[in-house]
Amino acid sequence: MQKTVLAKPARRGRGPSSAKTAATREALTAAGLAAFLENGFSGTRMSDVAERAGVAKGTAYLHFEDKAALFTEVLRVFVRDAAGSRAIGRPHPGETTHAFLRRTLLPVVRDVQANDRFRVLYLVIAEGPRFPELAEIYRAVAIDPVLRLVRIYAKRAERRGELCPDTISRLPVLLIAPVILGAVWNNLFGRDDPLDVAAMLESYLLLVFGAPD
């Protein structure tokens, strides 16, 4: 089903083994990501990707079965890598859940926005129906873990009377709603009316948890 790198099986021969092959692949994935972010799946031509990567079109097909494989591979790798930044930590003793979430979530969101990773989210949203496995992977790797954490801390907050019971713990998606909204909005209207997703999330937390005091 996949091709990925065909190099692993032992360097027994004479020819070029070199790290250059890996570099070419890297260049292709980087070029692919950039191109897909810019023009979507069907709007991206393989020749463009190759050109961006500084190689010939045929070379792309040495590394990836076809365009769809390049697309899913690129995004899968990106998502898996990005998921590494999952170290959220735990609430300090005595810290309210609201304060904890502000302290941990906001920097993450700011970082995601600063590094344009919301555009990747948007790409998955826009192309998801045409690449169901990809959407599934994204969900399993990036969304569900977040929802699990949200549920845990929502329960904690409800237990401590900091949060309206049985809402977020039952529908953890509600907490990430503003983030999704921000990703979508900025990709549609961001040029004229950019939305500061972190600031919006901050307001949202205030709204949900009430004013701290």
Place this chain on the structure above:
Amino acid sequence: MQKTVLAKPARRGRGPSSAKTAATREALTAAGLAAFLENGFSGTRMSDVAERAGVAKGTAYLHFEDKAALFTEVLRVFVRDAAGSRAIGRPHPGETTHAFLRRTLLPVVRDVQANDRFRVLYLVIAEGPRFPELAEIYRAVAIDPVLRLVRIYAKRAERRGELCPDTISRLPVLLIAPVILGAVWNNLFGRDDPLDVAAMLESYLLLVFGAPD
């Protein structure tokens, strides 16, 4: 820039004027909407649209300049028509804003979901960057009016101490976040994990306004 109908200028001639022409156009827009919803813009072939409409491909080009014109026309008409259901009414005397919103918003959302109009929203979201004018129209016709209303009633609620001040009135988008989320979620994961958008909005209102009593 546009072609739309070329028929208006007087029926002076002999040939078939008939309402049949209009019917053909209707059939084309209906077929176009269905096809675009199903396969997106680039995934839809003009021959498909024509076939669905029961006409030859050339006929489609008699009514629409090109594929993009069909796409934008179809969606623009749909959005303008759908925007007619804007009769939200006003709060009863003494009614809390929370109760008012529940009473008026939930049926609308339920109706939208029942009639698959969220799929149209999703289509605009997914294709928006490739059709900026369309996104702009959608925003002007469907989103901004809602946001204006939200702001008005948020202010009212804040004045009456029903709502955390300076959040939703400053960021009215926050109130529609769950709706956008629902539209996106259901189009990505709806087959396996459908989300009841109205129910989610209900929970959301509860969360935002607090338990009624």
Place this chain on the structure above:
DNA sequence: CACCATAATGACCTTCTGGTCATTTTTAGT
């Protein structure tokens, strides 16, 4: 009924682009 303006047709053209492969270039081992 004959006429003709208009609607509709579908074969055809053209372009575009995903994908291939014989050939050439690169590099490591001898």
Place this chain on the structure above:
DNA sequence: ACTAAAAATGACCAGAAGGTCATTATGGTG
């Protein structure tokens, strides 16, 4: 240096799909 394995090339192919237009069908009008 020589050689062979592997990487890279880019001209080429095939099919798909957007768009055209000479031709045919339709149905008011005189």
